[in-house]
Each structure stands twice: as C-alpha cells, then as structure tokens.
Amino acid sequence: MEVKTSLLDNMIGVGDMVLLEPLSEDSFLENLKKRFDHNEIYTYIGSVVISLNPYRSLPIYTPDKVEEYRNRNFYELSPHIYALADEAYRSLRDQDKDQCILITGESGAGKTEASKLVMSYVAAVCGKGQEVNKVKEQLLQSNPVLEAFGNAKTVRNDNSSRFGKYMDIEFDFKGDPLGGVISNYLLEKSRVVKQPRGERNFHIFYQLLSGASDDMLKKLKLERDFSKYNYLSLDSATVSGLDDAANFRTVRNAMQIVGFMEDEMQSVLELVAAVLKLGNLDFKPESRCNGMDESRVKDKNDLKEMCELLGIEQSVLERAFSYRTVEAKMEKVSTTLNVAQAYYARDALAKNLYSRLFSWLVTRINESIRAQAKTRHKVMGVLDIYGFEIFEDNSFEQFIINYCNEKLQQIFIELTLREEQEEYVREGIEWTNIEYFNNAVICDLIENNQNGILAMLDEECLRPGTVTDETFLDKLNTICAEHQHFESRLNKNSKFLNDHSLPHNCFRIQHYAGKVLYRVEGFVDKNNDLLYRDLSQAMYKANHSLIKQLFPEGNPAKVNLKRPPTAGFQFRASVGTLMGNLQTKNPNYIRCIKPNDKKAAHIFTDSLVRHQVRYLGLMENVRVRRAGYAFRQAYEPCLERYKMLCKNTWPHWKGPARQGVEVLMTDLQVPAEEFAYGRSKIFIRNPRTLFFLEEKRKQCLEDLATLIQKIYRGWKCRSHFLLLKKSEIVVAAWYRRYAQQKKYQKIKHSTTVVQSYTRGWQARKLLRELKYQKKCEEAVTTIAAFWHGTQARRELRRLKEEARRKHAVAVIWAYWQGLKVRREYRKFFRANAGRKIYNFTIQRIMQKYFLGLKSNLPSMSPIDKSWPARPYSFLEGVHAELRRIFHLWRCKKYRSQFTEEKKAVYEEKLEASELFKDKKALYPSSVSQTFKGDYLEMVKNPKYQKLSSAVDEKILLADVVNKINRANGKSSPRLFLLTKKSVILADQKTGQVKTSLPLPDLSSVSTSTQSDGFFALKLKEGSSSAVKGDFLLSSDHLIEIVTKLHRISSLAADREKLNVDISDEFLVQFKQDKVCVKFIQGSPKNGNGVSCKRKNNRLLEVSVPTSP
C-alpha cells in the first residue's frame, strides 16, 4: 500500500496520539510537552485537534501555510488547525454535509483565537470575487466589534470573551460564502458594574476614553480620565500589549465595514457613555415622615448630562430612582426606594442597558451579514463559548458558564465516545468496552426539570414570601444532598461538616473539569434579572431612537404583568437549542489546552495540563480511537463512491451492496485487519486505508475524466471536422462557381477583344478598299474635271477670243460707221443738238425731283417743321419756295376748318401776340391758356345772378381781380366785368357794383414788362370817371383782359384805339397826385409772391420775382 507518510516524516514526538506507544497519561503528557517545546502546538487524536496555547505568535499562519494545507488530506501534513478547517470545508463543499467546529477549553486556552484562525482559513480558501470578498470581509470584521463590546481582561486572559458565540457561516453549492448568523449567549453583564480584582470592565469603555477625539468626548460629555468613572476598575485599566486607542479605530472601521451608519455608531457610543455616567450617580437618604428613608440623587450633574445624552426627561429618571410602582391586578402602588435599593436600581439599569445594547449589536450585525439568497445553504457553525472557569469567588455567571461547558463535554462524549462504542455493538463488530466518565449526571444535577439546581433557583425566585440566597441554598441542601457531585457544608451528609474549604454560604459541584465552589450570594437576584418597571418606562420615553428600541417593555401600552423568564431559564433554553443544532451537523473538535496559568510562552506546567487532559477525557478519546475504527460508512454510499476501483463493480453492481463492497475490498487487496464488515456499514480501521481508497478513487476519477475527455474531445473534433468538411464543400462549390464565372468572363472578354480586333481589321481593310475606290473615283472625276475644265477653258478662250474679235469688229465697225455718219452728218448736228440734249436732261431731272417730292411731303400739321432735303443745289431757291408755299397752303387748309368762335379766339390770341409778344415776360405763359372770358360762370352761378341781371350788356369777361389800395399798396379782391361798353368793378362778396367805367373814358392801359399781373386803367382827363383817379389792378388773366379791352376799342368805329403802354415805370393819377409805379426785380428773400409797397407820396414800388 503506497500512502504518503508525511505525517510521520520528520515528526517531533507523535503527531497523532493514536500512534503513541506505549499509551499512558505520562507518555501522553510527555509527547505533548515535547511537541510544545518544539513549537508544535497541534496534535491529533484521530480527527480531533488538540491545541496548546503558545502565548506568542508563531509563524505558522502565513498565506504559504494556507496554500500548503489547501486541498490536502487530513493526515498528509503535520497537524495543524488548518488541516481541520480544510477537512471541514471540503466535506461541506464536496459532500454537502453541514459542519460545526466545536472549540472547547478553559478560559484563556485559545478558543477565540482558534475560531478566528478557522474563519480566516475558510475565507482564504473559498471562492473569490467582489461580492464574495465583501461578505468575507463583513464576516471577519464582525469579530473586532463583538470583541470590543463582549471581551474583557480577566486574570486568566487579557482578551477573555465574556459571552458565548456561535456563528453559522452559510455557503452556496460552490462553497462561496453567502453570509452568516451569529447567536450570542449570556453576556456576563455583572462586569459592567463591578469587576473582580485584577480585571477590567469591557474593552469598549477603555477604548472609547483613550481612542475618541477630544471633540467626540466633548459631544459625549466624557473626560479622558478613567478615574472619573466609578464603573471602571483602576487597578488594571491599561493592559500591556493592548493598545486601546488603536483598537478603538479598528472597531470603528470594522463597524463601518459591517455596515453601521454613522448615526448608529454615534447612538451606540452615546449609550456606552450613558452607562459610564450612570455609574457616577450617588444617592443620599432623605427621611420621610413615616420614618422611612427615601433616596435622592446626590449630585445631579451626571444625571443631567446622562439625560441630555439619551434625551430623557431628568425628572422622570430622578423619580424612578426614588420610587417604585408595583402593579398588581389593576392596582398601582408606589413605594419609596431606600438608598441601597436606588443603587441596586442604578446597577440593574446599567447592566440591562449594556447587555441589551450588546444583543442589539449582534442583531444589527446579523442584519448586515445575513445571506440574501433564499436558496438552500450549506452551513458551517463555529462555536466559541466561554471556557470552563474556576475563580476564587464563583458566582451565578460561572455556574452558568460551567453548565454550558458541561453540556459541550456531554455532546463530545455523546458523539465520540458513547455513540461510537454503541455503534460497534449495534453493528455487531467485535468490541471490548472502554470505560470513560460520562458527565450526564452532572448535567442532570443542574438542568433536571424537577430537582435540578436551575429549576430550584427558578422555583425560589417565583415563590411568594421572603426569598433570599440563603433560602435557595437551604433548598439545594435538602434536595441535592444525596447527589454525588453536589457538596455543601450544611448538607445532611456529615462528610463535609468539617470541611473548612467549604464555607457556609457556598455549595460545590464536582464538574467534569474539577470541583468549583459557588457562593450563593446574588444567585436569586441575578436569576431574577429585575429591572424596575419605572426605569424601563423612563427609558422607553427617551427621545433616542436606540434606547427606545432596547426597552420595548417600557411601552405603557404593552404593560405585561407576567414575570419575564428568568436568566437561568433563558440560558437553559438557548443551550438546549444550541445542542440540538450542533447534533444535526458533522462535528469537528478543537480541544484547547492552556499550558500555564501565567499567560507566558515556553512554560509547560505539567500538573495543569495533566488536569485538563484528564477532564477533557483525552486519554479515553485515544483509547476508543485506537480500539475502534477511524471511518465508517453505509455499504450503499461506500459502493457508490468506490465502485470504479474494481472491474466487477464498475459501472454497475447488480447484487446487494455489502457483497459489492466485499468484492471491491478483495479486489483491492486491502489487508483484512484494516477493516471490518458491520451489519449496515463497513468500518475502516486506519485513516490510511481510507486515504488509499480515496487516492485510488482520485486516480481512477482522473482516468475516467481523461476517458470522458477523450471521448468528448473525439466527438468534438469529429463534429468539428464534419462541420469543416461540410463547410469546405460549400466553400469549394461557391469558389468553383466563382472561378468558372471568372474564367468565362475572361474568355468572353478575350473573345470580344479578338472579335473586335478582327472586325476592326476587316473594317479597316474594307475602309482602305473603299477609300482607294473613292480616291480612284475622285481621281477620275478630278481628271475628268480637269479635262473638262481644260476643254471648257479652251472653248471659253476660243469664245472670248471670238467675242473680242466680234466686239472689236463691231467697235471698229461702229467707229467706222460713226466716223462715216459723223462725216456725213457733222454739218447738221453741230447747230441744234447741244441745246436740245440740255433741255431734255433738265426736264428729266425736274420731273424726277417733283415726283420724289410728292412722295416725300411732310404731314399737314402747320407746326411740322420737317422738309425733304434738296437733291441738287441749283434747285435751292425752288425748294425753299416750294416749302413756303406748302406751309401757307396747309395753314390755309388748317384755318378753313375753323368755326366762327374758334376764329374769334384765334383772332384774340393773335391780337394778344401783337400786343405783348417780346414785350412782356408774362406773355409766353398765356399762349397755351384759352381765353375763357367768363371765369365766374356768371349766368350759371346763382351767387352772381343779381349782378348779371344788373348789367344789361353781354358780359365779355368776368373775373376776380385785385384792386391795389393806392394809399398803402395792399390789395383787395373785386369782381371785374367787361362788356362792350364798360368796365364794372363789383364787391366780391355781395356782388354790388362799386364802379362802372364807360370804355370811352379809358385813355390807356399800362403794364410792366415783367411777369406780374399788374395793370393800370388810366382815365381820360376831364371825363366823368376821372374824378376818382386811375385804377391799379392785378389779375392772373392780365393778357386776356388787356387784349379784350384793346380789341373792343379797336372794333368800335366811333372810338379811338386804346393805348397799351408797356414799361416798368408809369404814372398813375391818384385823385390829385400823380404816383409813379415802379417795377423792380424782387430779391428771392421776398418770396415768390409779387409785393407792392407805397414808398413815399410819389412812389409805389412793385417787386416782381425773377421769372424762372
């Protein structure tokens, strides 16, 4: 059989006590010591690990070590706690078995350290990943938090756990951690108010005071001085090797990682501070009239600060320390508290506050680390419960702790010793019984429901009447007197009557681990765990979220008159649950041993270790182990697991499982002494055989895996190949098609090219031929043309020559004829011919000229100035005359179409022209105006009806004129009427005749040369009208008025013609004076209007704007 024997290689002493030879207590101890001296602190008893506390750090927990032990068989390497952790983790992961790691030993033996090592190992080897790492980190970081609040320095251990802890780590099917659940057991809360000599309160108090910043301390109303707080023992406030300040930071960091909110952390610290403050409350008696003393808070400052911290109303709390309300059957009775009761109440409150805070912390941590997924979990439980404790002064707490250890020992015995031996018998294996101490009797002494110590304590607590610790002891003395593990001075058993090591107020129990003397003082109180309702109600009223949660019973709406379960009862119940829980799991044991009482390295106190070895039942453990079998398994799973190791059983065994296993074992040639066949199980004596089987199985599995791999690979390659082949055909088909297509395209292209070349060549050939033909044709044509041309030219030349000759002949003949004629007629021609030809020529020219003029005559409009140019200069006179005649003729034609009226108008216009043209600047503008005459429409306009009827003559002109005032030159409008006989001036508005001048009285009319409308009517001297003087008027129609006046006078045969003077200076007769009217060119500044100003007696100046 080939098995790696490294457990035995380089072994110091014996690594597994099972192999110890000879086996005795001395050799056992010697082996332990030898190994301990060589820093081998771990030793096996089969699968149980014995751990000796080295009290110094050893280099055996490095990551390299973790790697070394990872996935190795338990006995392969030298004993180590990692081997156990690895074994437990692997059977959890691979065999789906829930595990528990039971760590037992005395206080200070290294249980907590061991539990942390197991957890850190599992964390190191299990799965990795962001989420998993977070879970791991949270699980690991829950430790420092709980240690700060639940650990304290004791005389045995500087970091003693003062609570029991069981942690279930949950894993998924892959073995990755999902989360965890922590259960805590009975915190030793009495430590909050009082610590034994040489011990400290819980770490957190010291950590807070040393590690918190000044600012934080101020907020918590604390001072950094430990001596300021009654609850903090001073004799070992600082522990060497323990840096409270640094640990405080670690704890805060750990709380953060676990998931505490900043305000939660603050609340927790506020509660810690409140406990410290509470310890400082002092009470004084105050006499009451009924002679009773009533307690009063002495110095209220601490109370006030505490109330401020917790948001509690000071008066409420103060009252709760002076009075106590008892409620019974709807009745409320208030009794006063004396000073002692007040102190009791204070301490009870402090203990409750702290222990509830601790439980809350555990709940809160669980909230964070609880596994989220609802899938089935595998669980690894790690139990680190307080170790067996024997102090000088043992009280209720030690009793409870030791009871718990008693139960754990029981479960160890149950599973390893009794159960095992019973199984051999049951399975019919040959077996000689091994004696061991079964501590079931002690457990029964404590927990028996009828007469167990806890039951009696509960009975005492609930009993009416006066109950004291002494009555409890009495009761114990009577009931347990006969029990062989119970000892008491007052026992009826006279044996102890004179035992002075046993005081009167104590009882002693012989625990499996030794005798422990318990002082009964405080048992009843601690079991009752009473907190006055007034206090819990005061706490509930606090304006502080955390406190309110911690005291739900203080809610007045939920007053519960039933007594709460006692501490002992609760503990028994929770230990019961724990044991039940542990029994469902596969146990792994770590048995911690303390080598000395001095917490010192390198010291191995023989007696101390011997004692522990004894009470832990390690010798029995070895014996059972040696006599028995290391491993057992039912036939079915065994066959299932190893059937691949034999051809007959692989892959299927048809017969019963047992036969199959027998065939298997024979086939493997396992020596007969190495195993035994039980009724339903096979028992394997030595782990090595198991490892041999496992090793074979592993190899076989590898071979099988290789086979499966081979077949799978073959299949995979084949299917891959087939796929490739299929694809290749498709690709090839496509490619061929493509290639053929390409080739075809190429051939087609080449053919086209060749074809085109041939066609081109043929075409060119044809072209050449055609061109040649064409050239030939052209050449023929050209030659023919040239030939014809030559012929023609020759002919032409001939004809020309002929014509020339003919012409020459004709000319010569004509000349000859002419010469002949001239010779003949010369004598007649000379006398007449010249004149005749001249006349004929002139006649022809004139004829042409007139005909041309006829067709080119201008229009009939008299104002058309155009006239055709003359063709010959000798016709100039005629041409001009003809133009004049034509003009006169067309004027006559034009005039002939005039009516009488129009004729009169033109006559007037003509007369105006004669009078004013080139004389007065106003004239040109009047040419285009028609002489309308009656501008006022006298006949039609009803306004002038009266006036027109007053004038009996026909009105030739009616207009509005301005009469110039001779005095100042201002003008006023007048109606101006002209008839054949007179000029009438009438008022414009009324139409009343102002003046009527008979025309014969007028001598002349004067106007200026300029563009103004001024005119003066001058009267004949001596005439009837002359008395008024001459009239100076102005009108827009001056030209018409004067023309009409002149015309009337010229038409009247009986009168001399009216004179019209046109000059820029004339005299006007004003009454007696003659005034000179002078016209000047007005400067532009006077505006455009004509202005008239009387300059002096003799001068009237009219300024006329320059006409544009």
Ligand SMILES: Nc1ncnc2c1ncn2[C@@H]1O[C@H](COP(=O)(O)OP(=O)(O)O)[C@@H](O)[C@H]1O
């Ligand atoms: N494996 C170890 N290596 C080094 N020191 C250890 C080891 N186990 C325990 N110790 C020391 O012993 C002390 C007490 O151990 P602890 O686990 O707290 O004891 P217990 O929990 O059993 O009361 C630790 O503080 C540590 O100093």
Ligand SMILES: [Mg+2]
């Ligand atoms: Mg501990």
